[in-house]
Amino acid sequence: MKALCWYGAEDVRVEDVPDPKILNPRDAIIKITRTAICGSDLHLYDAYIPTLEQGDILGHEFMGEVVEVGPAVKNLKVGDRVVVPFTIACGNCFFCQEQLWSLCDNSNPNAWIAESLMGYSPSGLFGYSHMTGGYAGGQAQYARVPFADIGPIKVPDNLPDEQVLFLSDIFPTGYMGAENCNIRPGDTVAIWGCGPVGQFAIRSAKMLGAERVIAIDKVPERLRMAEEGGAEVINQDEVDSVLTVLRDMTANRGPDACMDAVGMEASGHTLPYLYDNMKQKMRLTFDRAQVFRECVIACRKGGTVSLPGVYGGFVDKIPLGAFMNKGLTLKTGQTHMMRYMKPLLERIERGEIDPSFVISHKLSLEEAPRGYKIFRDKQEKCTKVVLDPWATAKAA
Amino acid sequence: MNEEFRNRGQQGLNGRSIAWSRWGAIVGGSALAVYGLTRRSKTGAAVAAAGGLLAFGGSRIPSEPASIHAEASFTVNVPQEEAYRFWLNLENLPRFMSHLESVRDLGNGKSEWVARGPLQMPIKWTAQVVDKREGQWLVWRSEPNSVLPNNGSVQFRRAPGNRGTEVTVAMQYMPPAGPVGKAFAKLFGKDPSQAIYEDLRHFKQLMEAGEIATTVGQSHGRRSAKIRLKKALMTDYRPKPAQSAVRPQSQQPQEVAS
Numbered sequence: 001m002k003a004l005c006w007y008g009a010e011d012v013r014v015e016d017v018p019d020p021k022i023l024n025p026r027d028a029i030i031k032i033t034r035t036a037i038c039g040s041d042l043h044l045y046d047a048y049i050p051t052l053e054q055g056d057i058l059g060h061e062f063m064g065e066v067v068e069v070g071p072a073v074k075n076l077k078v079g080d081r082v083v084v085p086f087t088i089a090c091g092n093c094f095f096c097q098e099q100l101w102s103l104c105d106n107s108n109p110n111a112w113i114a115e116s117l118m119g120y121s122p123s124g125l126f127g128y129s130h131m132t133g134g135y136a137g138g139q140a141q142y143a144r145v146p147f148a149d150i151g152p153i154k155v156p157d158n159l160p161d162e163q164v165l166f167l168s169d170i171f172p173t174g175y176m177g178a179e180n181c182n183i184r185p186g187d188t189v190a191i192w193g194c195g196p197v198g199q200f201a202i203r204s205a206k207m208l209g210a211e212r213v214i215a216i217d218k219v220p221e222r223l224r225m226a227e228e229g230g231a232e233v234i235n236q237d238e239v240d241s242v243l244t245v246l247r248d249m250t251a252n253r254g255p256d257a258c259m260d261a262v263g264m265e266a267s268g269h270t271l272p273y274l275y276d277n278m279k280q281k282m283r284l285t286f287d288r289a290q291v292f293r294e295c296v297i298a299c300r301k302g303g304t305v306s307l308p309g310v311y312g313g314f315v316d317k318i319p320l321g322a323f324m325n326k327g328l329t330l331k332t333g334q335t336h337m338m339r340y341m342k343p344l345l346e347r348i349e350r351g352e353i354d355p356s357f358v359i360s361h362k363l364s365l366e367e368a369p370r371g372y373k374i375f376r377d378k379q380e381k382c383t384k385v386v387l388d389p390w391a392t393a394k395a396a
Numbered sequence: 397m398n399e400e401f402r403n404r405g406q407q408g409l410n411g412r413s414i415a416w417s418r419w420g421a422i423v424g425g426s427a428l429a430v431y432g433l434t435r436r437s438k439t440g441a442a443v444a445a446a447g448g449l450l451a452f453g454g455s456r457i458p459s460e461p462a463s464i465h466a467e468a469s470f471t472v473n474v475p476q477e478e479a480y481r482f483w484l485n486l487e488n489l490p491r492f493m494s495h496l497e498s499v500r501d502l503g504n505g506k507s508e509w510v511a512r513g514p515l516q517m518p519i520k521w522t523a524q525v526v527d528k529r530e531g532q533w534l535v536w537r538s539e540p541n542s543v544l545p546n547n548g549s550v551q552f553r554r555a556p557g558n559r560g561t562e563v564t565v566a567m568q569y570m571p572p573a574g575p576v577g578k579a580f581a582k583l584f585g586k587d588p589s590q591a592i593y594e595d596l597r598h599f600k601q602l603m604e605a606g607e608i609a610t611t612v613g614q615s616h617g618r619r620s621a622k623i624r625l626k627k628a629l630m631t632d633y634r635p636k637p638a639q640s641a642v643r644p645q646s647q648q649p650q651e652v653a654s
Contacts (some may be wrong), residue, residue, distance in 0.1 A: 005617030015617045023614065024607045055617035072606065090605035094473050094559060105473075106605040112594065124609060136614045144614060147605070 002389065003057045003140035004368045009047035012058065012369050020136065020144035025072035028148030030084060034161040035062035035138050037368070037385040038086075038169055039195045040310045042376045043264055044128070048280065048287075049312050051113060051130040059139025060086035060126040061168040063161060066152075067142070073149045082152035084145055085337035086169045088124040088135065091150040095123075102334035107147060108133045117313070122334055139368060141389045153341045156349065162356040162386060163348055166200070171355050172340035174200025174261070177308035178208050180331035181257035188212040188250055190298060191231070192291045193261035194222035196358045196384050197308055201261055202229040203353060214249060216242055218267070221381045225358070246298050254300030263309025266290040275317070289315040296323050307332035358384045364391035464569040464581055466588035470596040473560035474603045476552045477531045482603060483550055484534060486523075492598035492608065494591065495583055507536075511544065514579030519544050544580065545570040563599070565592055 003017045020029055038061050043049050063083040066076050076082065089096050089104035096104050104123035108114060113131045114121035124146070127137020136143065145152060155164045174197045181189050189210045191201050194217035205213045206229070215226035218237040226233050232249070239245050246255060264287040266273065276288035295305045296319050305328055323330075347353055360383040363371050371385040472479055482488055486507045490496040497510040497518055505525040513519040521542035527535040537547035548567040555562045569584075571577030584591045601608045619627075 001615075003615065003617065007617075013617070017615045017617055020615045021613065023610055023612070026605070026607055053619065053623050055619045055623070057616060090601075090609075092473065092604045092606075094471075097473075106601045107609050109609045109611055111597065112590075133609070134611050136611070136616060140615075146609060 001141040002365055003136075004059060004365065005054075006044060006052055006056045006058050007054050010045060010373075012045060012372055014366050014368060017057065017140075020142050022068060022070045023144065024146060025070045026147050026149055027070040028066055028073055028076055028145045028152070029068040030062070030064040030082065030138075030143050030145055030152070031067045032062045032064040032138055032141055032143060032389050033081075034064070034165050035059050035140075035365075035387045035389060036165060036168075037061075037139070037371050037375055037387070039197060039375075040128070040263070042372070043310060043312070045372050045376055046265065048264060049129045049131075051110075051134075053130060053134075056127070056129075056134070057136040057140055058127040059137035059143075060128055061165065061170070062126075062138030062143060063155070063165050063168060064143075066148075069148065075149050076152065076154075080152075080154055081157065082154055083164050083167045083341070084126075084138065084143070085151045085153075085167075085172075085341060086126055086128075087151075087334055087337045088126065088133065088146055089150050089338060090147050096150075099336060099339050100333075101336040101338045103336075110134055125334070139365065139387060139389075141365070150338065153345060155345065159348065160356075162359060163354055164345065165386065166196070166355040166358070167341050167345055167348075169335070169337075170196045170358070171200045171344055171353075172337050173197050173308050173335040174202075175204040175207075175340055175344060176333075176335045177201040177259050177261060177306050178204035178210075180304070180306035180308070181205060181208075181210075181259060182304045182329070182331070183208045183210050183257065185209045186211045187256040188214065188253075189257045189259065190214045190216065190246055190255035190295075191259045191261055192216045192266075192295065193263075193309065194219065194226045194233075195261065198222075198259075198261040199225055199229060199358050199383075200355070201259055201308065202226055202231045206230050207347075207352070214246065214255065219378050221360075222383060225383065228357075242294060243298050250300075254298060254303065256300055257304040257306060258295035258299045259306040260291045260295050260309045262291040264288060264311050266292075285313060285315065287311045287313055287315045289318065293317065293319055296326075296328065299326065299328055301326045302328070304329045304331060308335070359386050361385045363387055365389040366392070462571075462581065464571065464584055464588045465566075466568075466584065466592040467564070467566040468589050468593035468596050469562055469564040470593070470600050471555050471560055471562050472600045472603050476554055476561045479561045479563055479603060480531045480534070480552050482599075483552075484528070486525075486536070492602055493595045494598075509538075511580075512583070514576060514583065517576075519580065521546070543572065544577075563596060565596060567592060 001017060001019050002014055004012055005015045006012050022029060041058055044052060044058060066078055066080040066082060069076050087102040088107040089101040090106040093105035102123050107124035108121045110130050110133055111121035122132065124133030124135055126135050178201050183189060183205060187210050189205045191198050191213060194215050202213050202215055213231040214234060215231035216234045216236055217223050218235055223233045223235055234242055234245050236242050266288045273290045276290060279285040280288055299305055360381055361371060363385060365387050368387055374380050374382045375385050486499045487501055489499050495511050497512050500508045502508055507523050509521050509523055511519045521538045521544055523536045523538050525536045531552060533549060533551045535549040538545050546569040551564045553562045571580045598608045
């Protein structure tokens with residue numbers, strides 16, 4: 001089959017690799033009909049996530065048709081059309097039973113690597129480095145799905161792939177980011193980052209009762225999309241200080257919740273940004289944490305900071321004094337996918353949201369390397385790349 | 397665990413035999429290496445390499461055989477009785493203990509164990525269950541004069557707050573002197589408790605999820621020589637495919653009724 005493999009910073013290639021096979025009784029094999037490039041894949045593309053190996057198949061947003069099931073998978077059959085969540089969970093451990101699916105104890109075969117860095121290991125993830133399992137990803141024609149009786153959700157035939165594909169990550173991730181804001185009616189939520197997760201977070205915050213959502217970014221088409229989703233926007237390149245603007249917009253109260261939907265590759269032009277950027281370039285840190293710092297300072301006293309953005313390692317210059325003295329709450333984590341997929345599918349079925357609004361590019365798998373580049377560099381007004389693994393490349 | 401178990405394996409070894417095997421290996425190995433190098437052929441090179449390894453191994457035989465002690469605990473989200481019953485059928489052990497090839501129940505508390513020794517060489521011994529209490533503990537030890545004297549115990553305690561069962565395993569191996577014992581010790585890596593810890597993790601996965609998570613055998617693109625070398629050298633705690641839940645039905649050990 002064809003699959004997108006990682007070979008180093010800015011070096012991803014479509015290669016012929018062996019078809020996946022069933023390895024465990026609870027596995028299934030999915031023939032992938034649509035897959036996507038996630039903003040978090042760009043951290044891999046830029047080689048800022050440790051423990052990737054050359055030849056790893058990337059991709060964790062995918063859906064398709066079940067073509068084979070292991071002997072222990074009773075709830076799926078060949079031919080079922082499913083969306084696969086990016087987190088892998090066993091369904092039986094303490095964490096799965098507590099609905100903390102992304103913290104599953106039993107799905108990361110390389111838990112010992114994560115334990116050496118984090119103390120305890122989160123769940124396995126598709127196509128996202130060996131620290132989180134080293135599972136082959138879904139930017140491919142087929143994928144092996146472990147614990148297939150727990151993760152994949154069947155989707156009705158009348159909904160096209162593009163409308164349900166983002167149940168695999170970014171819609172639930174944006175939604176959990178909003179839920180983590182502890183929104184009460186009338187709240188104001190500030191969201192840094194208008195990429196796909198930020199877009200879904202804006203809409204989810206509205207669904208959860210936020211009166212105002214203020215979105216911060218610097219890419220014009222993304223800010224426009226945020227406005228269409230009901231947010232007021234701040235273009236960080238057009239203001240001297242995002243913090244001052246937020247203070248003015250909230251008449252000196254500050255947002256009730258602040259969300260970092262950017263993560264480890266934040267951009268900016270302040271001194272702390274330059275400091276992070278230099279350290280990251282020298283491989284002294286994996287993370288540029290400027291947005292998180294801003295969230296802490298911007299948030300109102302006693303408010304909540306929600307962190308769906310991905311971070312990899314250790315960060316310094318965190319305003320912990322502000323965090324402590326303002327009595328803030330921090331909520332974060334990889335998305336507990338299985339909590340959200342069914343209710344969000346129902347919202348899509350009821351027509352409350354059509355997640356395909358975020359798509360800017362539909363490419364073939366062959367064109368994926370170009371897709372990574374334009375998505376990373378925000379060229380061609382790229383907001384989201386969806387890949388068809390079976391289409392032949394369009395003539396350039 | 398009592399001191400008597402721990403010391404049993406040390407009997408029958410004396411300093412002189414160790415010294416002989418050590419110098420034997422160094423002298424013999426060096427001779428082989430020299431002979432092989434003078435052949436100037438592929439076979440010669442292989443003989444030289446083998447001789448070199450033997451000599452090197454010989455030079456590293458410790459003057460005192462060290463016993464390997466390993467201990468680890470893991471919380472498993474099943475009731476004590478269920479975890480105990482799975483363990484009580486010792487034939488289940490190779491499903492999650494990476495160094496074991498097989499365990500066969502011989503009846504009367506006796507069982508035949510086969511471990512994977514150096515170069516996949518099987519090492520066989522007979523063990524005897526010496527103590528057990530339903531749902532709480534199980535203690536076993538190898539019979540006197542085993543090739544690889546050893547003993548082990550497992551304890552099951554209720555975890556607080558209905559979190560399942562805290563399982564603690566302690567194992568002790570007394571490898572024989574000489575290169576084979578040394579190589580066996582090496583199978584456990586630098587930190588033997590880490591190996592037991594990973595075994596226990598696999599036990600937990602079998603009990604909770606019914607299978608051991610794995611990526612061995614999955615698809616990937618071309619690996620660089622560096623990655624292949626790293627994979628060959630690093631201690632791999634991942635269960636081999638035959639060891640995870642997928643195995644021919646005929647070999648499927650008796651499942652514990654749940």
